[in-house]
Structure formats: C-alpha cells, structure tokens
Amino acid sequence: MTTPTARCPALFIAAPASGQGKTTVTAGLARLLRNQGKVVRVFKTGPDYLDPQILAQASGQPVDQLDLWMAGEAYCRQRFYDAACEADLILVEGAMGLFDGEPSSADLAALFDIPMAIVMDVKGMAQTAAALVSGLVGFRDDIHIAGLIANACGSQRHRELIEGALPSTIPLLAAMPRDPALSLPERHLGLVQAAEIREDLEARFEAGAKALEAAGLLDALSALSPVTFTAPQEQLAAVKPLLEGHTIGVARDAAFSFVYQANLDLLEQMGATLRFFSPLTDSRLPECDALWLPGGYPELHAQTLADNGAMRSAIEAFYRADKPILAECGGLLYCLETLTDYDDITHTMLGLLPGQGAMRGRRGCQGMQTAELPEGPVRGHAHHRSMAEGTPEPIGHGRRQRHPAPGEAIYRQKRLTATYLHLFFPNNPYAVARLFSVSPACCEPQHSEAFTHATQ
Incomplete structure (x- = not known):
C-alpha cells in the first residue's frame, strides 16, 4: 500500500537565541501572504501557549504546537501532512536557539527536510552577523539554511555591510528595519495574550507585512521548492468515545x-x-x-x-x-x-x-x-x-x-x-x-x- 504524500512549500523560522524576533517575522510573513489571498498554516515548535495565539490571529488559521518528545513523531507527521493538503505555504516558528533543547528546532526541521531561515537581531553588529550565521550553517550537515533575515537593521548601509560579508551560499533574505512599531509586547511568561491587545496587534501585523514586502522576502519565498510531507506509516489510532455523554x-x-x-x-x-x-x-x-x-x-x-x-x-x-x-x-x-x-x-x-x-x-x-x-x-x-x-x-x-x-x-x-x-x-x-x-x-x-x- 502506497503511503499518501502531499507537497507544499515550507519555511522554518529559527534564530540563534530567544528574543531575536522570530514571532514578529513569522506573524508579519503570515499576514503578508494572507493579505494576498494565500492559505498559510503556521506551527510553533515546543509547548508554547502565547506565540500560537499571536500567530493564529496573524494567519487566520489554527496554530498547532509540535514537539517531537511531547507529541511524538507520528503526531507531528500527521499535522504536517494535513496542512500540506490545504495550504499554499507552511511556516514553522522555532523555539529558543535553533540547536537548543532535546529535541531541538533543528531536529524537527531536519526530520521533515524543511529549509530554515535564520532571524537575527543585528543591532550593534555588522560583519559579525555573517560570521555567526556561517557558524550556525556549519554546525550540522543535516539541515538546510535558506538564508538570513536581519532584524532591527539600522540603515541601508548597515544592510550592505552584512550582505557583503555573507558567503555566497547564504543569501540575505530580508532586512527588517529597527522600528518599535513592529515588535510584540511581552510580560513575565512571554508575549502578551492576543485577546488582550487584538487591535494593537492588527496594526503591528500590517506594519510587519509591509516591511517584509519592502525588504523583498516574497522573492525569496518564490524560490522555495515544495517539501514532500508523508502521512505516518502507522495511522494515528481512532479515538474511542470514552467520554460519550460527558x-x-x-x-x-x-x-x-x-x-x-x-x-x-x-x-x-x-x-x-x-x-x-x-x-x-x-x-x-x-x-x-x-x-x-x-x-x-x-x-x-x-x-x-x-x-x-x-x-x-x-x-x-x-x-x-x-x-x-x-x-x-x-x-x-x-x-x-x-x-x-x-x-x-x-x-x-x-x-x-x-x-x-x-x-x-x-x-x-x-x-x-x-x-x-x-x-x-x-x-x-x-x-x-x-x-x-x-x-x-x-x-x-x-x-x-x-x-x-x-x-x-x-x-x-x-x-x-x-x-x-x-x-x-x-x-x-x-x-x-x-x-x-x-x-x-x-x-x-x-x-x-x-x-x-x-x-x-
């Protein structure tokens, strides 16, 4: 029996550490594509509650958490396959740094062969950003880095310095401007809940979408090859009606x-x-x-x-x-x-x-x-x-x-x-x-x- 497959472009938004702007970029990109009439399915790596609320509002689609240890490979595989059957693009936001945790964001990306875009806050650095990305690219040989998204870029000259230092194999996908209107508000457990600041978020999503479009990220997305997602060989067991009538x-x-x-x-x-x-x-x-x-x-x-x-x-x-x-x-x-x-x-x-x-x-x-x-x-x-x-x-x-x-x-x-x-x-x-x-x-x-x- 042939295992069902579905093909869909996908991009994994990762970073060298927390606080680099992964959610800001993922939400802005989801809103940009949604505004163009695309169906975007977004996933969040790890057991996060707050980021998925933000991403669901930005994309207009439900957002599932995927963790290889907590949920299991078959569960993750089924969710990716289902999304690929209906979406124009799949986005996955990583957790912490891309190699942090066991399993890590890189583990999830490698298992499903999803290319990774590295989001990095480049405030206070220029050529060093290229060096850091080069180090991340060379750390493992089972992941594919699609390029760098330079966040909090101060000027066109700042962008040029970073881009000029990058090796030819690591393109600069986009440079996000240093703008407080793009960042998402936080509190002690992470981002503020979407329901509390819904109108404010809408303005930030739209500003992020415009910034990413102006930065040319759509051109980079158009070059992505579809990823083949395979349904799990062992289908998830049918759930018994153990709570019928409850x-x-x-x-x-x-x-x-x-x-x-x-x-x-x-x-x-x-x-x-x-x-x-x-x-x-x-x-x-x-x-x-x-x-x-x-x-x-x-x-x-x-x-x-x-x-x-x-x-x-x-x-x-x-x-x-x-x-x-x-x-x-x-x-x-x-x-x-x-x-x-x-x-x-x-x-x-x-x-x-x-x-x-x-x-x-x-x-x-x-x-x-x-x-x-x-x-x-x-x-x-x-x-x-x-x-x-x-x-x-x-x-x-x-x-x-x-x-x-x-x-x-x-x-x-x-x-x-x-x-x-x-x-x-x-x-x-x-x-x-x-x-x-x-x-x-x-x-x-x-x-x-x-x-x-x-x-x-």
Missing part, C-alpha cells in the same frame, strides 16, 4: 487561557461536550460532569477572582460533590487557599487544596516532564514564575525528560488533580479519559502507543 466545563478567560487546541479537539473526539465559562465574570458553573482549570495569568486578576464569591462557592460545591477536576499551573494556584501577587498583596482563592501560592521574580521552573498519574503517564511541560508552599503530601511527581531529580508535584484531593504541569492530552487519551470520567474504571488504564511514538 460534559466538561472548561475555564476560559483572561486569567485561564493556556489551552492546547489539540487537547480540546481530543476531548470532543472522545465524545465529550465542552462548556466554557469564566471564573472572572460568571456567577455559576455550566451544567457539567467534570471541570478543567487550565493555566494562565490568575496573578494578574487575583482580586477579581477573590471578589467573585459566587463562582468560588460554585466550584467548591462541585468539589464537595466529588466530581472530577483537573487544575494545571494557574488552575493549581486558583485551587490553593491564597495567592500573593507581584505587588505582595495576598488574595483569597478557592481553598480546595491546602497551601499558599506566591509569585516570584523572573526565575522559575520550566522543562519537559511526564506526569506519573494513577490513571497512566501523560507527557507535558512546566513553565511558571510562582511557588506553592504549605501544600499536602503529593501522590507523585513529574518525571523529567533527561534529569533524575523529581519534577513537579502532583496533588490529589478527592477527585481534584492539581499540578504545575501542563498536560498534552493526545499523548495518552486513555489516562485523560479516566481523569475526567465520572466512573474512571470504565476507561482502559493503558498507555496509548498509537498516539505517542515519541523520542525517548
């Missing part, structure tokens, strides 16, 4: 927005009905059998959460009724007794779980881990700038990807499961179904290898 209430507002679209899709594929609600503004829960309190920015809205006594009472009654609740990161903080924000003001939270949450400085915990749950292992990640103290004895800890030390604590009180870990549900649908099921024994307690195929 309704899951999902917190979704400015305080709780760190949600993988893949997680929502999987719950619905398993037969669940999703009902979204806002702990900030709603006074009662939707009719539901289980709750999901995802991560987000509860620390920025702690007073509003504390003041919404009706919602706090509703969630407490739900918990007392011994119904399933999954609380991740920001959801964990919401479930504690108190939360102290960056202004050192302490706010009353739900009190479902003993303990006090507090924000801390720029340093925090991050990294890939496997949540070792009684229902089964589920891969995910942690990324937070807070700490929880006075909590009960955990039922387990996350297993770090490449370090023997225990990872994030996992708490279990009645049917509440709370942890700093953000879970990637497709990694083990059976475990997730058991987490949310009213009768968890009805779901098979096994690991779904058909959904994992992950790099060990």
Whole structure:
C-alpha cells in the first residue's frame, strides 16, 4: 500500500537565541501572504501557549504546537501532512536557539527536510552577523539554511555591510528595519495574550507585512521548492468515545487561557461536550460532569477572582460533590487557599487544596516532564514564575525528560488533580479519559502507543 504524500512549500523560522524576533517575522510573513489571498498554516515548535495565539490571529488559521518528545513523531507527521493538503505555504516558528533543547528546532526541521531561515537581531553588529550565521550553517550537515533575515537593521548601509560579508551560499533574505512599531509586547511568561491587545496587534501585523514586502522576502519565498510531507506509516489510532455523554466545563478567560487546541479537539473526539465559562465574570458553573482549570495569568486578576464569591462557592460545591477536576499551573494556584501577587498583596482563592501560592521574580521552573498519574503517564511541560508552599503530601511527581531529580508535584484531593504541569492530552487519551470520567474504571488504564511514538 502506497503511503499518501502531499507537497507544499515550507519555511522554518529559527534564530540563534530567544528574543531575536522570530514571532514578529513569522506573524508579519503570515499576514503578508494572507493579505494576498494565500492559505498559510503556521506551527510553533515546543509547548508554547502565547506565540500560537499571536500567530493564529496573524494567519487566520489554527496554530498547532509540535514537539517531537511531547507529541511524538507520528503526531507531528500527521499535522504536517494535513496542512500540506490545504495550504499554499507552511511556516514553522522555532523555539529558543535553533540547536537548543532535546529535541531541538533543528531536529524537527531536519526530520521533515524543511529549509530554515535564520532571524537575527543585528543591532550593534555588522560583519559579525555573517560570521555567526556561517557558524550556525556549519554546525550540522543535516539541515538546510535558506538564508538570513536581519532584524532591527539600522540603515541601508548597515544592510550592505552584512550582505557583503555573507558567503555566497547564504543569501540575505530580508532586512527588517529597527522600528518599535513592529515588535510584540511581552510580560513575565512571554508575549502578551492576543485577546488582550487584538487591535494593537492588527496594526503591528500590517506594519510587519509591509516591511517584509519592502525588504523583498516574497522573492525569496518564490524560490522555495515544495517539501514532500508523508502521512505516518502507522495511522494515528481512532479515538474511542470514552467520554460519550460527558460534559466538561472548561475555564476560559483572561486569567485561564493556556489551552492546547489539540487537547480540546481530543476531548470532543472522545465524545465529550465542552462548556466554557469564566471564573472572572460568571456567577455559576455550566451544567457539567467534570471541570478543567487550565493555566494562565490568575496573578494578574487575583482580586477579581477573590471578589467573585459566587463562582468560588460554585466550584467548591462541585468539589464537595466529588466530581472530577483537573487544575494545571494557574488552575493549581486558583485551587490553593491564597495567592500573593507581584505587588505582595495576598488574595483569597478557592481553598480546595491546602497551601499558599506566591509569585516570584523572573526565575522559575520550566522543562519537559511526564506526569506519573494513577490513571497512566501523560507527557507535558512546566513553565511558571510562582511557588506553592504549605501544600499536602503529593501522590507523585513529574518525571523529567533527561534529569533524575523529581519534577513537579502532583496533588490529589478527592477527585481534584492539581499540578504545575501542563498536560498534552493526545499523548495518552486513555489516562485523560479516566481523569475526567465520572466512573474512571470504565476507561482502559493503558498507555496509548498509537498516539505517542515519541523520542525517548
């Protein structure tokens, strides 16, 4: 039987480090092509929540996170194949520096033979930018560097100095001007959420699109050869309707927005009905059998959460009724007794779980881990700038990807499961179904290898 294939031009936007302007360039390029009537499918490398929100608004298309360890090769291959069947161009935004992490952005690009454009902030350098790019090109022989996008370029002369120093095999694809109107606003966990600054983002997208068009990036794109994307030889297993007839209430507002679209899709594929609600503004829960309190920015809205006594009472009654609740990161903080924000003001939270949450400085915990749950292992990640103290004895800890030390604590009180870990549900649908099921024994307690195929 012949494996299905699809061909589509693709470009991987990478950088030597974080903060070089990858998202600015990717969003501007997606908007430029969208304005020309093209269908652009954008992917984000790694477990990022904020960049995909930005890129989805810029492209007008859903944005999936792709990570070879967390999601698995078969999952990534299926997403690329599906996109290639419908898109005029595929864009992939990398994470951190292109060789950082295991697996790295370069690993993903090499596996699928996607050419990489290096975005580099060239402020304060000229010929050195060419030297750095040359070093990146020569570091591995299994990747193809399509060229350099010089970001924050100060002048035409600045561009000429960089371009003149580049070897003939590394073209300067574009030079983005040094303009604050093009950059995207940030806060302590990354970019500001798209929904908070939608109109401002629109102006920045359009400015970025115009700058990239003026810089001649479209000419470089026209020279890209289509990439052949192959469907996985082992098709992803059909999802069983393990949550048929179940309704899951999902917190979704400015305080709780760190949600993988893949997680929502999987719950619905398993037969669940999703009902979204806002702990900030709603006074009662939707009719539901289980709750999901995802991560987000509860620390920025702690007073509003504390003041919404009706919602706090509703969630407490739900918990007392011994119904399933999954609380991740920001959801964990919401479930504690108190939360102290960056202004050192302490706010009353739900009190479902003993303990006090507090924000801390720029340093925090991050990294890939496997949540070792009684229902089964589920891969995910942690990324937070807070700490929880006075909590009960955990039922387990996350297993770090490449370090023997225990990872994030996992708490279990009645049917509440709370942890700093953000879970990637497709990694083990059976475990997730058991987490949310009213009768968890009805779901098979096994690991779904058909959904994992992950790099060990």
